[in-house]
Amino acid sequence: MRMSKLVRTGADLLYPFALIFGLYIILHGHLTPGGGFQGGAVVATGAAIVIVAWAYEDVAGMIRKATMKVQESAGLLLFIGAAALALGLGYAFFYNVLANSGSLFGLPVPFGANTGELNTAGVIPIMNIAVGIEVWGGLTIILLYLLSGLNKKEEGS
Amino acid sequence: MNGFLIEHAPALLIMLPLIGAFATPFIGRVSPRVRSAWVVLIMTLTTLTALLLASDVFLNGTQIYVFGAVTPDLTVPLDSGGIPIRIIFTVDAMSALMQVIGAITGFAVLLYSLSADRIHSGLESFYTLFLLMIAGIMGMVSTGDLFNFFVFLEILSISSAGLIAYRIDGGLAVEAALKYFVLSTIGAMVILIAIGIYYGEYNALNIAMIASRMQFTLLDKVALVLIIAALAMKCGSVPLHFWTPDAYSMAPSSITAMLVVASQASLYGLFRVVFTLYNVTLNALTVGWIIIILGVLSMVVGVTMAIPQKNVKRLMAYHAISQTGYMLLGVGVGLAVLGNQPLMDSFGYIAMEGGIFHIINHAMYKGLLFLTAGAIFFRIGTYNLNKMGGLGHSMKYTMIFFIIGALAIAGIPPFNGFASKLMIYESVFAFNPVLAVIAMVVSILTLASFVKVFHSIFMGPKLPEYETVQEAPVPMLIGMGLLAVIVILFGLFPQLVVDGLIAPAAHALTDQSGYIAAVLGGA
């Protein structure tokens, strides 16, 4: 069921803001409240607004199930890969190899309150991004599936 | 290389099925053949890892894996004052035994399922969920952290629910899955409340840490009641057993065999909580009797409900409830005399060994029976006993496998069911003769029920509508044969198995201080 033009335009306008805000929450997960799950859920909410405003047939062209599936699995593989990085370097699974190393996300942080530096926390931002991608894909695809299931005409009882 | 594998085996055991599951949707796009090869490859690697890990555990004692530490065996950081802060896998002999059960059953079931479920759609998702189920079982039985246990329990119940509903069957399978899933969600939440109580009292989530701080206050009793209620429901014991026949009968047969293992993973959780978390601090006699009563009720109710069933898988599901009762009975008797060393030596350990031996035996013969039921369904398309008959002429191998499974479940020598039931009978008789008599009567009723089933499926003249029925395909026979061989081997050499696998597991379960020492260091 397609909603009125006003709602549709509003949803289209809102979507990029939801996307940016969600990505902000994902990226700053190690500095401010939030993280991969919360940010991914915000982005998926943006997608949900679009899905509600438009009809399923329109949305199926805009947001493809196959893309979302790939995105979800890719997020998970990135997550498990970031965790398995430590195995290759001789540490235990899930050891935070990049923290305090000086390389990517590797600035050290002294104890106490500070203003926050994005380039810290080692593999945590990478995992945040991975989980963000996964939750974004996962929640969107659940919505799409439920909608497609309701729309499909079934013969029989 | 070998050292690396053994050191990281507990992590690999979870990682392999997970990576397999994440990649299956992509690999499934290539072709069904490649997908099958991929799933078999992953499952083989997982099985090999489990066997490797188990052999190491049985030779060298408990293995520890700390996720996120510098080295996998650094359980307690030097500056933390002796508390574990990370998630720790504690694989002792009991966990290793459960891993072996899961791996072997999973491997046999996978081979069987390659041809049994070939006709269905959505197979990539099917195998993804199958691998996730394996990962859930492996995680549940190896983890040493209560919250991690809850997470794996949820992975297991969500993937099981998806697989139970897999055939849809005009909504019937979905109805069974719904029943299972509502109950298991509430159960998981109840477990989470219990975990929260432990956390609020002791500020720890590690099983060994909580065990070392355990005071057994009134709150701990509340948590114990909550956790026993939830896990007894999940393993299909009597007060809340009614999801079992529905879920077992509506799932594809290969998945039913895995559900048996899944319910045993919950049983493992129950034993782990009672023996490792509380051990002698709880009033062993009372809790032991509660578990014994649950067990006896399950045995009696299961078998009486089984006899009038018309659907062969429902019938087997009720028998599964009744066999779960034997495990609860054996281990419950062991629990009731826990802390009383002379009684423990005279019959307590034998009872526990019988109960634990029955877990592995049950997984093998019950899996085998469900697989034979699935093979029959694969050829004739019904589970209804009244419509079957005369199949012994055309499905000879299936008939032989069914006979092996049926005799094993009824406790007839020389099959493995006899070995474990004998241990349960003699030790329970020393504890309380009435219980032993009940156990024997239930066993006889089981035999009667299976003789009836055997007669109505395989005996009699060849029915005209099954004129063209053929033997089940070879991969299915291989899967069943694998389990049948184990049933016979365990039945022929029970002493070897008990000494090598079961006794270490039983002693590991009762040895709380050893478990704590393995994690926290020292004693």
Next chain:
Amino acid sequence: MFWNLPFIAVVTLSLIGLATVVTKKNLIKIFLGINIFEAAVNLFLISLGYREGGIAPIFTSAPSTDMVMATPQALTLTSIVIGVATSALLLSFAVIIWKKYGTIDTDQIRRLRE
């Protein structure tokens, strides 16, 4: 007992949730009961970690270092995501049941009988 208000709220909410699951006949209402129960459990976990006068455990521009416990918040996060996953699967079951049976009344979803 007034200082224990969060725990009293937890018990009230879980009893409401469980009673909804036991007494209601509509599948969607049962799912809502489960969700209320989940919310109660989440509230329980999060209130376990509170310490008098503590602030959120985040050091970015923090006014003090007197903080509440961090682990319960992590556990609650995990539990919330699990709750979302559970609800999604339950709802999809309800959709299939509704399509196949034409009803979501639990008294009529009883075709599975021996």
Next chain:
Amino acid sequence: MKRGLVLLTFVILAGGLLLIPALLDFGVPAFSDMDDYFLKNGQEQTAANNIVTAVVFDYRGFDTLGESVVLFTAVVGVGLMFRRMLKEEEYEDE
């Protein structure tokens, strides 16, 4: 019979739950050594300002993997429910 069992379980659960507020004190945890360790060392060890994130992704990172897997499992399960069925799959038992 079945209804009675459900009610019995409900009563047991309710009784257990009612004991929680009577026995557990809010705001004054008995032990807090594990969380004090996180608050004291978490920032330096993981270089993350947000200790909750440090716990979620570092100290208890494996739980988070499990949690993502739960979501993935649910997505696969939902996809399985709404798949296109083949004609020969549509049978009914009994």
